[in-house]
Amino acid sequence: MKKLRIKSAKAVRGSVQVPPDKSISHRAAIFAAMANGESEIRNYLFGEDCLSTLNALKSLGAIIRRRGKNVYITGGKLKSPARDVYCGNSGTTMRLLCGMIAGMNMSAKLVGDRSLSKRPMERITSPLTAMGARIKSRRGFPPLFVRGSSDLRAIKYIMPIASAQVKTSIMLAALNASGETMLKEKIPSRDHTARMLPFFGARFKKKGDFLAIEGGGKLKPAKISVPGDFSSAAFFITAAVMLQSVLTIKNVGLNPTRTGFLKALGKMGLKYRIKNRRYSYGEPSGDITVLKSVLRGMDFSADDIPAMIDEVPLLALVATKARGISLITGAEELRVKECDRIEGVFSQLKKMGADIEKLPGGFRIKGPTPLRGASVTGFGDHRIVMMLSLAALAVRSAPYVTVIDDVSCVKISFPGFFRTLKKILVGKWGRP
Numbered sequence: 001m002k003k004l005r006i007k008s009a010k011a012v013r014g015s016v017q018v019p020p021d022k023s024i025s026h027r028a029a030i031f032a033a034m035a036n037g038e039s040e041i042r043n044y045l046f047g048e049d050c051l052s053t054l055n056a057l058k059s060l061g062a063i064i065r066r067r068g069k070n071v072y073i074t075g076g077k078l079k080s081p082a083r084d085v086y087c088g089n090s091g092t093t094m095r096l097l098c099g100m101i102a103g104m105n106m107s108a109k110l111v112g113d114r115s116l117s118k119r120p121m122e123r124i125t126s127p128l129t130a131m132g133a134r135i136k137s138r139r140g141f142p143p144l145f146v147r148g149s150s151d152l153r154a155i156k157y158i159m160p161i162a163s164a165q166v167k168t169s170i171m172l173a174a175l176n177a178s179g180e181t182m183l184k185e186k187i188p189s190r191d192h193t194a195r196m197l198p199f200f201g202a203r204f205k206k207k208g209d210f211l212a213i214e215g216g217g218k219l220k221p222a223k224i225s226v227p228g229d230f231s232s233a234a235f236f237i238t239a240a241v242m243l244q245s246v247l248t249i250k251n252v253g254l255n256p257t258r259t260g261f262l263k264a265l266g267k268m269g270l271k272y273r274i275k276n277r278r279y280s281y282g283e284p285s286g287d288i289t290v291l292k293s294v295l296r297g298m299d300f301s302a303d304d305i306p307a308m309i310d311e312v313p314l315l316a317l318v319a320t321k322a323r324g325i326s327l328i329t330g331a332e333e334l335r336v337k338e339c340d341r342i343e344g345v346f347s348q349l350k351k352m353g354a355d356i357e358k359l360p361g362g363f364r365i366k367g368p369t370p371l372r373g374a375s376v377t378g379f380g381d382h383r384i385v386m387m388l389s390l391a392a393l394a395v396r397s398a399p400y401v402t403v404i405d406d407v408s409c410v411k412i413s414f415p416g417f418f419r420t421l422k423k424i425l426v427g428k429w430g431r432p
């Protein structure tokens, strides 16, 4: 347990660099392990979730070498592991590996930590089973016993929920199935997989509203470079917004299926600039400068959610500072993340004085409200802890100190979060 006391702050200033993208790092490592030969992944995220993926791939037979910020993975010779495959806290690791193993002649037992063991897996086991894989779970929850098969069949599948993890899991199984798998999403989720797999030699076609994945091909090794994580940048965008400051965040991934939070803030009145736009290995990136702005409350619904799924807790925080009512709906998926993020955000922001109501799939928030310090819990969820740290800095009503019960989980996605945050704070952490 690592408790943290945070005093409110005046402003942030300067520029920050955020860690490499978590979703892109996971995918690059898994695709490299499937490809025959050595791949190079530059700027890999060495956060706990992506380390879980590397360790899991090692136990499945991939040869992995780290050199500085890069990893080199030799794949193509995966085999059934001798022990359980531990996926830690990472839903992406478990769901993607399940899809990968489903299409290979091997079997494995995938296990996770306490939080992951409570996350729903039926969303992947159901389509993968329809393709011919044999998967046993604990009534839809981990652990998963996956018995893969080299003769999976292609399916036509309309995804009932918007989930990039489910989409990628099916796509990985589809690569090893016979025939053409047809996949349709009602609301588009992040598309890193479709952007990256062609570098590993896989080809997809758009057929109307469907993505068509041809099975039976072999992946070849690739070189990938990972941009900064927009979801990590979102914490600094929020810091600047909450503290009415100007701040630049450098080399951030700007894939439009990820930047919904910036779009949402733009609708609320945020002014920002994007410079140094680049394009590398299928992914756009650039430097974001947040300018001082006055925000107003807005409505966001189901169509807006997938492109900002991990940033909804931050949107709720920002809404406490915006003038008027913000209504966020259609975000039921937040209930099955690392914790129940609707309950988590609601209960802790309420303690800090927010005018917030919880809804089945979101929140109704009235602003602006000056937040006050409190003793809060992050539920061991990295994104809730980081959101609460920013709420703590933005406190404008006594007491000016917030205590967060355990902040060690930030290393899941953002090792060094507090170090980076301290560097840009103006003056000491203290009363404004």
Ligand code: S3P
Pocket (backbone or CB within 6 Å): 022, 023, 024, 026, 092, 162, 163, 164, 165, 166, 168, 189, 190, 309, 310, 333
């Ligand atoms: C992820 C997809 C999202 C997101 C998670 C990472 C991914 O989950 O919340 O942090 O890398 O594919 P869902 O696809 O389940 O919404």
